[in-house]
Each structure stands twice: as structure tokens, then as C-alpha cells.
Amino acid sequence: MRNIIISSLVLFLVLTGCNTRQPQYRIGVSQCLDDAWRQKMNAEMERELLLHPEMTISRRIAYGSNELQCAQIDSFIKERVDLLIVSPNEAEDVKPAVTRAYRAGIPVIVADRRVSGDEWTAFIGGDNYRVGQLMADWLLSIQAVERQAIHVLEVAGLPGSTPATLRHQGMMETLARNGGVQPQVESVMGSWYKEEAYQVVSEYLRMHKDIKVIVAHNDLMAIGAAEAVRDSKGYGKGSVRIMGVDGIKLGLQAIADGTIECTATYSSRGDMIIETAAHILAHEPYIHDTILETMMVDETAARPMLMQYDARIHDLETLHIVQLQSESRWQQIQNGRLVIIISVVFVCILFIIVLSFLIYSQRKIKKEIKRDILPQLEEVQEAIQLSHRDVAFAERMKQIVDDHLTDPNLNVEYLGSALSLSRTQVFRRVKTVTGKGPLDYIRERRLLRAEELLRTTDMTIQQVALELCFSSPGYFSKCYKEYFGHLPSAR
Ligand code: FRU
Numbered sequence: 213m214r215n216i217i218i219s220s221l222v223l224f225l226v227l228t229g230c231n232t233r234q235p236q237y238r239i240g241v242s243q244c245l246d247d248a249w250r251q252k253m254n255a256e257m258e259r260e261l262l263l264h265p266e267m268t269i270s271r272r273i274a275y276g277s278n279e280l281q282c283a284q285i286d287s288f289i290k291e292r293v294d295l296l297i298v299s300p301n302e303a304e305d306v307k308p309a310v311t312r313a314y315r316a317g318i319p320v321i322v323a324d325r326r327v328s329g330d331e332w333t334a335f336i337g338g339d340n341y342r343v344g345q346l347m348a349d350w351l352l353s354i355q356a357v358e359r360q361a362i363h364v365l366e367v368a369g370l371p372g373s374t375p376a377t378l379r380h381q382g383m384m385e386t387l388a389r390n391g392g393v394q395p396q397v398e399s400v401m402g403s404w405y406k407e408e409a410y411q412v413v414s415e416y417l418r419m420h421k422d423i424k425v426i427v428a429h430n431d432l433m434a435i436g437a438a439e440a441v442r443d444s445k446g447y448g449k450g451s452v453r454i455m456g457v458d459g460i461k462l463g464l465q466a467i468a469d470g471t472i473e474c475t476a477t478y479s480s481r482g483d484m485i486i487e488t489a490a491h492i493l494a495h496e497p498y499i500h501d502t503i504l505e506t507m508m509v510d511e512t513a514a515r516p517m518l519m520q521y522d523a524r525i526h527d528l529e530t531l532h533i534v535q536l537q538s539e540s541r542w543q544q545i546q547n548g549r550l551v552i553i554i555s556v557v558f559v560c561i562l563f564i565i566v567l568s569f570l571i572y573s574q575r576k577i578k579k580e581i582k583r584d585i586l587p588q589l590e591e592v593q594e595a596i597q598l599s600h601r602d603v604a605f606a607e608r609m610k611q612i613v614d615d616h617l618t619d620p621n622l623n624v625e626y627l628g629s630a631l632s633l634s635r636t637q638v639f640r641r642v643k644t645v646t647g648k649g650p651l652d653y654i655r656e657r658r659l660l661r662a663e664e665l666l667r668t669t670d671m672t673i674q675q676v677a678l679e680l681c682f683s684s685p686g687y688f689s690k691c692y693k694e695y696f697g698h699l700p701s702a703r
Contacts, residue, residue: 235268237295237493240288242281243273244301244325244373247404247432248460249480253299253324256482264490269297276370276403278305285309289316295489299323302372319492323485325374333492336485336502338478340375343457344382346476346508347427350455351387351395354425364395365416367402367409367428367437375478379429379457395425402433409436417444423452431456431463431475438471459509461521467514474511479504605631606645613657620681624650659695662688666700673700 241257243250254271261267270293274281278301286309288296296313298320300306307327314320319333326335355362366383369376380399387394400416402409409428417423417440426441428434434456442449450470456463459477466472481504491498509517612630616622627650628638642650658680665676677688692700 235266237267238291238293239267239269239489240285240291240293240296241269241271242285242288242296242298242300243271244281244299244306245276245404246273247430248462249430249432249458249478250299252460253480253482253485256480257486258482260483260486264486267486267490267493274301276301278302281306282309285313289313289318293318295319295321295493297321297323297485297489300325300327300373302370303327303374304372319489321485321488321492324480334488334498334500334502336481336488336504338375338504338506340378340478341382342506343375343476343478344379344384345386346506347379347383347455347457348386348390350474350508351383351397351425351427352390352392354453355393355395358393358424361393362395362424363420363422364397365413365420365423365426365437366397366399367413367426367433368399369402369404369429369433371401373404376429383427402428402436404430404433406432406436409433410440413437413440414444417441417447421446423447426452426454428454428456430478431458431460431466431472434472434475435462435466438466459517461518464509464514464518464521467509467511468518470511475509475514477505477507477509479506602641602645605641609642609645609653610657613654614661617654617658617661618679618681622654622681655691656695658682659692662692662700663696666703676700 241254243254257269261269270288272284272288274284281298281301282305285296285298285306289312296310296318298306298310298313300310300322303325304327307329310320310322310327311329311331314331314333320331322332322335322337324337326337351362351364366380368380371377384397387397398416398420400412402412409432413426413436426434426437428437434454437452438454441447441452441454454472456466456472456475457478459475463472463475467474484502488498488502490496609627609631612627613622616626619626624635624638627633627642628635631638631641633641638650642648642653646653648656662676662680665671665679666673671679673689674685677685680688682688682691689699689701
């Protein structure tokens with residue numbers, strides 16, 4: 213019974229434990245924001261994950277809050293994720309949490325926004341200083357055809373974030389290095405948001421009527437600035453030349469539409485981040501520091517890039533459909549397997565129930581036999597043994613009686629001593645085997661001998677009565693008649 217239960221259990225575990233597609237690694241992704249550029253990065257990660265069924269990701273978004281991002285990273289540490297991908301909101305404020313994760317033994321990939329020091333496992337991100345240089349190059353190309361210093365408005369990202377700092381620095385240092393007429397740059401802060409940019413640019417344009425050029429730290433703010441220009445008094449649609457950064461679809465579209473003039477690409481490469489994570493988790497060699505290329509995109513480049521973009525999106529969508537299909541096929545297989553497991557378990561349980569029932573009834577029958585039938589059998593056996601003893605006793609007694617029919621001392625006492633029994637035992641046993649008392653039995657044996665003597669010899673009734681110890685011939689005749697139904701003389 214125990215063996216059956218153990219085998220069913222093993223069978224069950226084997227069947228349920230065959231799921232080889234279970235992800236082995238949990239990756240925590242901490243995103244500082246959820247704008248279009250980051251959604252692109254997330255989509256690239258998801259696509260790459262299709263090739264890595266061993267990994268699963270859990271993403272948390274800090275919505276521009278350093279505190280929230282630190283708390284989210286700490287919760288990933290608590291959950292003991294196998295690897296952490298962080299794109300910090302403001303590097304210095306989020307760095308302590310990144311360091312905590314790294315010191316807790318969790319490999320950390322810093323994506324896009326670098327944190328200082330070396331307490332992280334790998335970095336993958338664009339070259340923000342180079343982006344600043346490209347912005348400066350563009351300004352200088354405009355300045356080159358103007359006689360006076362052009363008035364430039366810079367719409368910067370969140371001040372504490374590395375891209376905002378480095379883009380500004382790259383631009384200013386490149387401009388400063390240029391010997392010619394310097395563009396006059398003034399900065400406002402758009403904090404990466406289109407709406408914020410619209411507001412700060414509108415305000416600025418109300419006060420300054422000579423703005424010729426705007427450089428925004430990302431495409432969304434560039435579009436926000438373009439809308440502000442369109443809506444501002446003394447300006448109007450297309451009256452200011454605008455550059456963005458990122459090269460997201462919205463930016464390329466804005467270039468194609470003529471809303472903005474150009475953008476500097478800033479790659480997100482979510483696919484590369486996941487690939488690096490896979491290498492780290494598999495203890496394979498990986499690149500410690502990856503700086504992604506950036507390039508200038510104007511109207512001529514924007515159109516083909518847009519087409520490519522659409523094709524890539526289509527690929528992504530197809531991939532997604534394939535993934536959904538394979539997931540649903542996988543689900544079907546899982547469901548099928550579940551049905552098999554349930555059936556096997558059901559059959560095993562049924563088997564165990566039937567077996568236990570059989571064992572139970574077998575035990576019950578055994579008990580009943582022991583309780584009811586065995587004693588009866590023993591009684592029968594005893595009875596058989598008893599009757600054997602009685603037959604032997606009856607023969608011995610008959611022998612003794614028959615040998616002493618002519619002996620006047622033949623009585624109960626005599627029989628008792630001859631058979632080694634007490635008087636009471638003689639009475640009980642003679643009664644059992646003959647159905648009569650001992651004296652009646654002795655008299656019966658004497659009468660039978662008398663009949664024989666009368667029949668086979670010339671002896672008279674008196675002689676026979678005397679010989680067989682009857683007290684008188686009259687008493688003999690009376691007994692004879694009682695037994696045989698007629699007098700001895702009537703024979
Ligand atoms: C979005 C974003 C991008 C920018 C990048 C830099 O959060 O502001 O537009 O290029 O982050 O980290």
C-alpha cells in the first residue's frame with residue numbers, strides 16, 4: 213500500500229516537473245520615466261526576451277521621482293532578483309540604491325544614464341557629450357551664414373540627469389572652442405516633457421522676440437517648443453529653426469512634416485541590454501562599457517528612417533503575434549498535459565481506493581471467520597473427538613458388563629472401579645453413550661444373554677434367572693416381558 217502511494221506521488225512529480233520552459237532568471241527593470249523613448253527601449257527588450265525564455269522581467273517605473281526609484285530598487289533587492297537593469301532618474305540621488313543592489317551581490321546593468329564610480333556590472337548608453345557636440349555643430353552651421361550672433365534658446369532636460377548635464381556641457385564646450393562669432397545661448401528647463409517645454413518656451417518667447425533657433429534635449433520637447441512658436445505672438449509656424457534629440461518616431465515624423473528641422477539620434481538598444489544580461493547570467497564574457505553611436509538626422513534622412521521604423525514596428529508586431537501564437541500553442545500543450553496529469557492522478561486515487569476497499573473487506577472477512585466460523589468448527593471437531601471417545605468407552609463398558617453378567621457384584625460401584633470413574637461420572641457417561649442409567653444397561657445386557665441362553669441351551673427359566681443374578685424367576689419373567697414384550701415361557 214505504501215509503495216503504491218509513493219509510486220503515484222513520484223509519477224505525479226515527474227509529470228508536473230517536466231516544464232523545461234520555466235524561466236530561471238527574474239530580472240528587475242527600474243525605469244525613471246515612461247515616455248516614448250523609454251517605451252521604445254522596453255519594446256526592444258521584450259522582443260529580445262523572445263529569444264531568451266530562460267529570463268522573465270518585472271518592470272517598475274519611477275515617474276521622475278528619485279525617492280520612488282530608490283524604493284523600487286530596494287524592493288527588487290528584497291525580492292532577490294537575479295539581475296537589475298537601472299536607468300536612473302537623477303544619477304547622484306539614485307546612485308545609493310544602485311550601490312546597495314551591487315553590494316547585495318545582484319549584477320547591475322546601468323542603462324542610458326550613467327552613474328559615477330564603478331559599483332555596477334555593465335553600462336550601455338549613448339554618448340551625451342557627443343550629442344551636445346552635434347547640437348553645437350548645427351548651431352555653428354547656422355551661425356556661419358549669419359553676420360550677427362544668433363540668439364539660441366536651449367530647452368534642457370531635468371538638471372540632475374546625466375544626459376541634460378552632458379548635452380549642455382558638450383554643446384557649450386564645443387561652441388566655446390569655435391573661434392568665430394559665438395551664438396548667444398540661453399537655457400530654460402523643460403524637464404524632458406513636451407507640455408513643460410511648451411509652457412517655458414511660450415513664456416520665453418513672450419519676452420524675447422529675436423529667437424532664431426531652439427535646441428531641445430529631446431524630440432518631445434522640440435515638438436512642444438514648435439507648438440509654442442506656432443502659438444506665440446510675433447512668431448508663427450516654422451518661424452524658428454528647431455533641433456531635437458532622440459530620433460524617436462514622433463521626432464522623425466515632425467521632421468518629415470517640417471515641424472522641426474533635425475534631431476540627433478540617441479539609441480536605446482533594449483535588445484543589447486537583454487543580450488548583455490543573458491551573458492552575465494550565463495557567466496559568459498560581456499562588454500563592460502558600451503557607448504552607443506549618435507548621428508544627425510535631417511529631412512533627407514528622416515523619411516527613409518521613418519519607413520525603416522514602420523518596417524521594424526511591423527516586424528515587432530509580427531513577432532508579437534508569433535509570440536502570442538506560440539504562447540497559446542504552449543498553453544494548449546500545457547492544458548493537454550494538465551488533463552493527462554489530472555487523469556493519471558484520478559486513476560491512481562481510484563486504484564488506491566479500490567485496493568484499500570479490497571484490503572479492508574479481506575480483513576473484515578478474516579475477522580468474521582475468526583469470530584464466528586472458527587469456534588463452530590472447533591466445536592464440531594471437539595464433538596467428533598468426543599464421539600470417538602464415547603464409542604471407545606461404550607465398547608469397553610460393554611466388554612466389562614458382558615464379562616460379568618453372572619457376577620452378582622456387577623453394579624455401579626463395580627463399573628466405577630473397573631473404568632476408574634466416580635459414581636456420578638459412571639451415571640453421566642453411561643447415560644451419554646447409551647441413553648439409559650447403568651443399572652438399566654446392565655439389566656438389558658443380562659436379558660439379551662438370557663434370551664440367547666434360552667434359545668441355544670437346554671437351561672430352564674429358573675436356571676437362567678439364577679445364572680444371570682435375577683433375584684427370583686418371577687422378577688426375571690417380569691423384566692423379560694417388559695423388554696421383549698412376551699414371557700420367557702412363551703417363546
Ligand atoms: C526620456 C529621455 C529621452 C532622452 C533620454 C536620456 O526619459 O529624456 O528623451 O534622450 O531620456 O536619458
